[in-house]
Amino acid sequence: MDFTGSHILSIDQFERPDIEHIFRVADAMEPYASRRRVTRVLEGAILGNMFFEPSTRTRVSFGCAFNLLGGEVRETTGFESSAIAKGESLYDTARVLSGYSDVICMRHPQNGSVAEFAEASRVPVINGGDGSNEHPSQALLDLYTIRKEMAAKGKGLNGLRIAMIGDLKHGRTVHSLCRLLALFEGLQVTLVSPAELAMPEYLVELMRRAGHQVVVTDELTASISKVDIAYSTRIQEERFASKQEADLYRGRFRLNQQIYTQFCEPNTVIMHPLPRDSRAEANELDNDLNSNPNLAIFRQTDNGVLVRMALFAMVLDVVEQVDKHAQAVRWYSNR
Amino acid sequence: MDFTGSHILSIDQFERPDIEHIFRVADAMEPYASRRRVTRVLEGAILGNMFFEPSTRTRVSFGCAFNLLGGEVRETTGFESSAIAKGESLYDTARVLSGYSDVICMRHPQNGSVAEFAEASRVPVINGGDGSNEHPSQALLDLYTIRKEMAAKGKGLNGLRIAMIGDLKHGRTVHSLCRLLALFEGLQVTLVSPAELAMPEYLVELMRRAGHQVVVTDELTASISKVDIAYSTRIQEERFASKQEADLYRGRFRLNQQIYTQFCEPNTVIMHPLPRDSRAEANELDNDLNSNPNLAIFRQTDNGVLVRMALFAMVLDVVEQVDKHAQAVRWYSNR
Amino acid sequence: MDFTGSHILSIDQFERPDIEHIFRVADAMEPYASRRRVTRVLEGAILGNMFFEPSTRTRVSFGCAFNLLGGEVRETTGFESSAIAKGESLYDTARVLSGYSDVICMRHPQNGSVAEFAEASRVPVINGGDGSNEHPSQALLDLYTIRKEMAAKGKGLNGLRIAMIGDLKHGRTVHSLCRLLALFEGLQVTLVSPAELAMPEYLVELMRRAGHQVVVTDELTASISKVDIAYSTRIQEERFASKQEADLYRGRFRLNQQIYTQFCEPNTVIMHPLPRDSRAEANELDNDLNSNPNLAIFRQTDNGVLVRMALFAMVLDVVEQVDKHAQAVRWYSNR
Structure with missing residues (x-):
C-alpha cells in the first residue's frame, strides 16, 4: 500500500510486505528513540492527539513518537468537550479538528467511530483504539x-x-x-x-x-x-x-x-x-x-514508540528525510 | 490601537481600522496555516492556554495557532486546580501564571473574569470566552x-x-x-x-x-x-x-x-x-x-486559526518577522 | 553530589555546597526566564510531566522550565488512566513511562510513591510533591x-x-x-x-x-x-x-x-x-x-522557574551548553 496520506485504521489494511516495510522504518527510528540522535524533520507539524477516552500510556507514546520526529502535539485527554453533549456529530468534530493538525491520532470508546471520523477528516487519521474493535x-x-x-x-x-x-x-x-x-x-x-x-x-x-x-x-x-x-x-x-x-x-x-x-x-x-x-x-x-x-x-512498550514513529514518518512521507535533519543529542542519556 | 503588549478582551476595543489591520495580518498567515510554509518566529515563546472551562475546539485552535508561529503551549483543560477551592483570588492566579508564559489565552465560566485576570497579569491576555460575555x-x-x-x-x-x-x-x-x-x-x-x-x-x-x-x-x-x-x-x-x-x-x-x-x-x-x-x-x-x-x-473554523495567529503575532509584535524565520514544509500536506 | 542522571527526591539529598551549586545555576538561568535570551539546548528532549494529582501551578512551572531550555513536554494531569484501576503497579508504570521521556517530574498523592517510582524508572525523576512528604x-x-x-x-x-x-x-x-x-x-x-x-x-x-x-x-x-x-x-x-x-x-x-x-x-x-x-x-x-x-x-513563583530550570539542566548535564545554543528573543517582552 501507499502510506502517504493514508489513514491507519485496521491491521486488515496491511499485506505482508506492508508489515515488513513498517518494521524496516521502525528499525531506522532506533537512534532517535534511544536518544543517540535528534531529528527535526517534522518541525512545524502538529499532531492532534485526540483521546476521547483516557489512556495515559498510549496517548503519551504517540505524543512522544511525534515529538521525537520534531513535531508539536495538541491533545485532548477525555470527554472534556461539551460539543458532543450539544449534539455535534463525529463528522463535524472531524472536519473541525482536522483543520488544526497535520495528522490525527484518535482513541474513542465506540467501535467504528475512528473510521467514521477518518472519513470526514481532511488529514490522515491513526486509530489509537476504538472500543473493542481495533488498536493497530x-x-x-x-x-x-x-x-x-x-x-x-x-x-x-x-x-x-x-x-x-x-x-x-x-x-x-x-x-x-x-x-x-x-x-x-x-x-x-x-x-x-x-x-x-x-x-x-x-x-x-x-x-x-x-x-x-x-x-x-x-x-x-x-x-x-x-x-x-x-x-x-x-x-x-x-x-x-x-x-x-x-x-x-x-x-x-x-x-x-x-x-x-x-x-x-x-x-x-x-x-x-x-x-x-x-x-x-x-x-x-x-x-x-x-x-x-x-x-x-x-521492550514491547519501548518498541511501540519505534512503530508509531514509523507510522507517522510514512503517513507524512518523511522517511527519507529523517536523517537529513538530524544531529547528535546534547544532553545526558543513559539509554 | 497599538496591539503590542495589549490585552484582547472585547471587540469594543477595536475601531474599523484595527479590524482591517487584524484581517490583513490574518491574510498573511495563510501560507503557514495551509502548511505551504513553516515559521519559527516565536521559537522559545510560551502560550499559557488557560481553559478554566472545557472547550476542545477553541483550546486546540489557539494552541495550534501558537504552534504554527513556532511557540510552545502549556495548558490547563478545566478546573483541575484546587488552588481556587483553597480560596485563591483571580489576582493571585494571574500574577503567578503570567510569570510562566509570554502571552495567556484564558477561558473562564464567569463574566468579567478574564478582564479581572488581565488586570493582574504581567503579560498580554487574550479572552477565549468569559461566560456569556465576550469571545472576541x-x-x-x-x-x-x-x-x-x-x-x-x-x-x-x-x-x-x-x-x-x-x-x-x-x-x-x-x-x-x-x-x-x-x-x-x-x-x-x-x-x-x-x-x-x-x-x-x-x-x-x-x-x-x-x-x-x-x-x-x-x-x-x-x-x-x-x-x-x-x-x-x-x-x-x-x-x-x-x-x-x-x-x-x-x-x-x-x-x-x-x-x-x-x-x-x-x-x-x-x-x-x-x-x-x-x-x-x-x-x-x-x-x-x-x-x-x-x-x-x-471555513469559519479554519479561518479561526488565521485570526488567532494574527492576534498572537500582533500582540507579541512579530508580524514583520514571520517570513524571515520561515521555510517550506518538508512533509506531506494535502491541504 | 553528582547531579548528572540523579533523581531529585528529597532535600535530604543535599549538602550545603549542593544547594549553593543549584542556586548558582539558577542565577545563570535568569536571562532565559526573563526572556532576554532563548536557548535550544534541550531541543529534542522530552519531559514526562506526570501529575497523578492535579496542580496547575506546579505542573505548568515545571513544564515551562523545560520549554525554556528548548525541550518538549508530554504530560498527564490527574488520575485519568485506568491502568492503576486495572491493578498496575507503580513499578510497571515507571518502567513504561520512563521509556517515553528523558526526565520525569512526578506528583502523586501517596507519601513515598515518587521514590518507589524512581527506583523502577530508567530516567531521572524529580519529585513534584508526594502527599504530605516532600516537594523539594x-x-x-x-x-x-x-x-x-x-x-x-x-x-x-x-x-x-x-x-x-x-x-x-x-x-x-x-x-x-x-x-x-x-x-x-x-x-x-x-x-x-x-x-x-x-x-x-x-x-x-x-x-x-x-x-x-x-x-x-x-x-x-x-x-x-x-x-x-x-x-x-x-x-x-x-x-x-x-x-x-x-x-x-x-x-x-x-x-x-x-x-x-x-x-x-x-x-x-x-x-x-x-x-x-x-x-x-x-x-x-x-x-x-x-x-x-x-x-x-x-517573586517566589518566578524563582521557581529558575530553580526548576537549574535542576533539569544539572540532571541532564547541559549547564555548560545552555549559552552555546542561545539567541536573543525576537518577540515583545515587557518583563
Missing part, C-alpha cells in the same frame, strides 16, 4: 517485538512457536495478533485459556487456513514448555457481566519465576500487552520475573 | 469569513445582506457580530427568531444607528431568499430554565438542501458558529448541506 | 528567594532573622524549609502558631542543634517586629478532621498593610508558599499588601 499500532508493536526478540536469538518468524495465555475471548490485542500472524506461514500456535474464555473460533480457523498448527488447551505448564514466546494477557474484567464473574477466572494461568524455571525452555520470551494486573488475586505475571532478561514486556 | 476571536473570525466569502464572489462588505437565524436572544456570537457590523455602513440585516428569542433591542438600535436597514421577523423562508449570508445558530439550551423550555424552540428554522434550493439565491453562503446540533429533534443545519460548496462552517 | 523544588525556591531578597538588601544568609507564621504543624513547605535552614548557621527563627498547630518538635530540635536561636510563640505582632523575613502560611484545611476544626484557626495571624506599617521594620520581606486564602474568613495576607514592594510571593 498495538498489534504491530507486538509482532515487531516478536520479530526482534527472535532475531536477537538468531531466529526468524519461520517456525515460530507461540503460546497465548489467559482471557483469549475478550483480549483485543491477541485477536489482532492472530490476524497478523495469519499473514505468515508455518507457525505453531498454542491457545491456553479456560474453555469459557477461548479464542473465537473464526480466528482459530483463520490461522489454520494460513497453514499454522493450532492447539487449543486449558493446560498451562505443558503449553509453555516448548515455545519461543509466552504471551500472557489480563482478565478483561470490564467485559464481564460482573466483577464476580471475572473473579472466577482471575489468577488462573499465573506465570512466575519458579514456574518459568521448572517448565519453560531457557530462552522463552515472556510478553504481555500491559497493564498487567499485579494485585495478589490476579498477578498473571509475577514481579519476581522482573529481573528475568527474557521478560520483554517493557 | 470568534466574532473576528465570523466577520473575517464574511469578508473572505464576499471577496471570493467579487463583492465587498458594502451593501452586504445578512440574515441571522435562531436563538438570537442568548447567542453570544450573534451579539458580538452585530457589534462588529455596527462599525460598517449600509448593510441589510434580517433577524429571524421566535419573538421570545429575539435579538436584544439595544443591539437592533446599535445597528440602526450605524445606518443599517434592520428587519425583525419570525419568517424563515422569505428572509433567506435575498441574502448573501445566512448565519444560523443553535438553541442555547444551557441558558434556558429547563430542557423542556428549550425544546419548545428546537427544530424551528431548520435549513436543509431542499429549502436552500427552493428559497435561496444560488450563491448564498451558510454560516454557523458551531457546534451545530445534529440530533434529529434540532438539526438546524441538515447534513445534506455538507456537500454544498456554499456551506462555509468549516 | 518548593523548598529550594523558598530558600533561593530568601537568599536573593537578602542579597538585594546587601545581606547574606548569615544572621538571618525569619518568622514562620500559621499552620506550622501541617505545612509541608515550612517543614522542608526548616530542614534546609539546618544546613546553615546562626539564624534567628521565630515560630508563630497556635499551640495546637505548632512546628513538630523534631524540627525545632534539628534547628537548635544546627546552632540557630529558635523561639516558639503564639504572639504575632511582637514576632514580626524584628525579622528580615515574615513567612506566612495557609491553614491546611484538608489535613484537619473537619472544616469546622480548621475554622477554629482560620483568620488568626492575619497580616495586612496596617499591621505591617505598625509593627514591622521597613524592609521586612513577606513570603508565602501560595495559594494564599483570600476569602474574608481567612485572608492570612491581605490584598492591600499587593502594592508593597516587599511582598515577595510572586
Whole structure:
C-alpha cells in the first residue's frame, strides 16, 4: 500500500510486505528513540492527539513518537468537550479538528467511530483504539517485538512457536495478533485459556487456513514448555457481566519465576500487552520475573514508540528525510 | 490601537481600522496555516492556554495557532486546580501564571473574569470566552469569513445582506457580530427568531444607528431568499430554565438542501458558529448541506486559526518577522 | 553530589555546597526566564510531566522550565488512566513511562510513591510533591528567594532573622524549609502558631542543634517586629478532621498593610508558599499588601522557574551548553 496520506485504521489494511516495510522504518527510528540522535524533520507539524477516552500510556507514546520526529502535539485527554453533549456529530468534530493538525491520532470508546471520523477528516487519521474493535499500532508493536526478540536469538518468524495465555475471548490485542500472524506461514500456535474464555473460533480457523498448527488447551505448564514466546494477557474484567464473574477466572494461568524455571525452555520470551494486573488475586505475571532478561514486556512498550514513529514518518512521507535533519543529542542519556 | 503588549478582551476595543489591520495580518498567515510554509518566529515563546472551562475546539485552535508561529503551549483543560477551592483570588492566579508564559489565552465560566485576570497579569491576555460575555476571536473570525466569502464572489462588505437565524436572544456570537457590523455602513440585516428569542433591542438600535436597514421577523423562508449570508445558530439550551423550555424552540428554522434550493439565491453562503446540533429533534443545519460548496462552517473554523495567529503575532509584535524565520514544509500536506 | 542522571527526591539529598551549586545555576538561568535570551539546548528532549494529582501551578512551572531550555513536554494531569484501576503497579508504570521521556517530574498523592517510582524508572525523576512528604523544588525556591531578597538588601544568609507564621504543624513547605535552614548557621527563627498547630518538635530540635536561636510563640505582632523575613502560611484545611476544626484557626495571624506599617521594620520581606486564602474568613495576607514592594510571593513563583530550570539542566548535564545554543528573543517582552 501507499502510506502517504493514508489513514491507519485496521491491521486488515496491511499485506505482508506492508508489515515488513513498517518494521524496516521502525528499525531506522532506533537512534532517535534511544536518544543517540535528534531529528527535526517534522518541525512545524502538529499532531492532534485526540483521546476521547483516557489512556495515559498510549496517548503519551504517540505524543512522544511525534515529538521525537520534531513535531508539536495538541491533545485532548477525555470527554472534556461539551460539543458532543450539544449534539455535534463525529463528522463535524472531524472536519473541525482536522483543520488544526497535520495528522490525527484518535482513541474513542465506540467501535467504528475512528473510521467514521477518518472519513470526514481532511488529514490522515491513526486509530489509537476504538472500543473493542481495533488498536493497530498495538498489534504491530507486538509482532515487531516478536520479530526482534527472535532475531536477537538468531531466529526468524519461520517456525515460530507461540503460546497465548489467559482471557483469549475478550483480549483485543491477541485477536489482532492472530490476524497478523495469519499473514505468515508455518507457525505453531498454542491457545491456553479456560474453555469459557477461548479464542473465537473464526480466528482459530483463520490461522489454520494460513497453514499454522493450532492447539487449543486449558493446560498451562505443558503449553509453555516448548515455545519461543509466552504471551500472557489480563482478565478483561470490564467485559464481564460482573466483577464476580471475572473473579472466577482471575489468577488462573499465573506465570512466575519458579514456574518459568521448572517448565519453560531457557530462552522463552515472556510478553504481555500491559497493564498487567499485579494485585495478589490476579498477578498473571509475577514481579519476581522482573529481573528475568527474557521478560520483554517493557521492550514491547519501548518498541511501540519505534512503530508509531514509523507510522507517522510514512503517513507524512518523511522517511527519507529523517536523517537529513538530524544531529547528535546534547544532553545526558543513559539509554 | 497599538496591539503590542495589549490585552484582547472585547471587540469594543477595536475601531474599523484595527479590524482591517487584524484581517490583513490574518491574510498573511495563510501560507503557514495551509502548511505551504513553516515559521519559527516565536521559537522559545510560551502560550499559557488557560481553559478554566472545557472547550476542545477553541483550546486546540489557539494552541495550534501558537504552534504554527513556532511557540510552545502549556495548558490547563478545566478546573483541575484546587488552588481556587483553597480560596485563591483571580489576582493571585494571574500574577503567578503570567510569570510562566509570554502571552495567556484564558477561558473562564464567569463574566468579567478574564478582564479581572488581565488586570493582574504581567503579560498580554487574550479572552477565549468569559461566560456569556465576550469571545472576541470568534466574532473576528465570523466577520473575517464574511469578508473572505464576499471577496471570493467579487463583492465587498458594502451593501452586504445578512440574515441571522435562531436563538438570537442568548447567542453570544450573534451579539458580538452585530457589534462588529455596527462599525460598517449600509448593510441589510434580517433577524429571524421566535419573538421570545429575539435579538436584544439595544443591539437592533446599535445597528440602526450605524445606518443599517434592520428587519425583525419570525419568517424563515422569505428572509433567506435575498441574502448573501445566512448565519444560523443553535438553541442555547444551557441558558434556558429547563430542557423542556428549550425544546419548545428546537427544530424551528431548520435549513436543509431542499429549502436552500427552493428559497435561496444560488450563491448564498451558510454560516454557523458551531457546534451545530445534529440530533434529529434540532438539526438546524441538515447534513445534506455538507456537500454544498456554499456551506462555509468549516471555513469559519479554519479561518479561526488565521485570526488567532494574527492576534498572537500582533500582540507579541512579530508580524514583520514571520517570513524571515520561515521555510517550506518538508512533509506531506494535502491541504 | 553528582547531579548528572540523579533523581531529585528529597532535600535530604543535599549538602550545603549542593544547594549553593543549584542556586548558582539558577542565577545563570535568569536571562532565559526573563526572556532576554532563548536557548535550544534541550531541543529534542522530552519531559514526562506526570501529575497523578492535579496542580496547575506546579505542573505548568515545571513544564515551562523545560520549554525554556528548548525541550518538549508530554504530560498527564490527574488520575485519568485506568491502568492503576486495572491493578498496575507503580513499578510497571515507571518502567513504561520512563521509556517515553528523558526526565520525569512526578506528583502523586501517596507519601513515598515518587521514590518507589524512581527506583523502577530508567530516567531521572524529580519529585513534584508526594502527599504530605516532600516537594523539594518548593523548598529550594523558598530558600533561593530568601537568599536573593537578602542579597538585594546587601545581606547574606548569615544572621538571618525569619518568622514562620500559621499552620506550622501541617505545612509541608515550612517543614522542608526548616530542614534546609539546618544546613546553615546562626539564624534567628521565630515560630508563630497556635499551640495546637505548632512546628513538630523534631524540627525545632534539628534547628537548635544546627546552632540557630529558635523561639516558639503564639504572639504575632511582637514576632514580626524584628525579622528580615515574615513567612506566612495557609491553614491546611484538608489535613484537619473537619472544616469546622480548621475554622477554629482560620483568620488568626492575619497580616495586612496596617499591621505591617505598625509593627514591622521597613524592609521586612513577606513570603508565602501560595495559594494564599483570600476569602474574608481567612485572608492570612491581605490584598492591600499587593502594592508593597516587599511582598515577595510572586517573586517566589518566578524563582521557581529558575530553580526548576537549574535542576533539569544539572540532571541532564547541559549547564555548560545552555549559552552555546542561545539567541536573543525576537518577540515583545515587557518583563
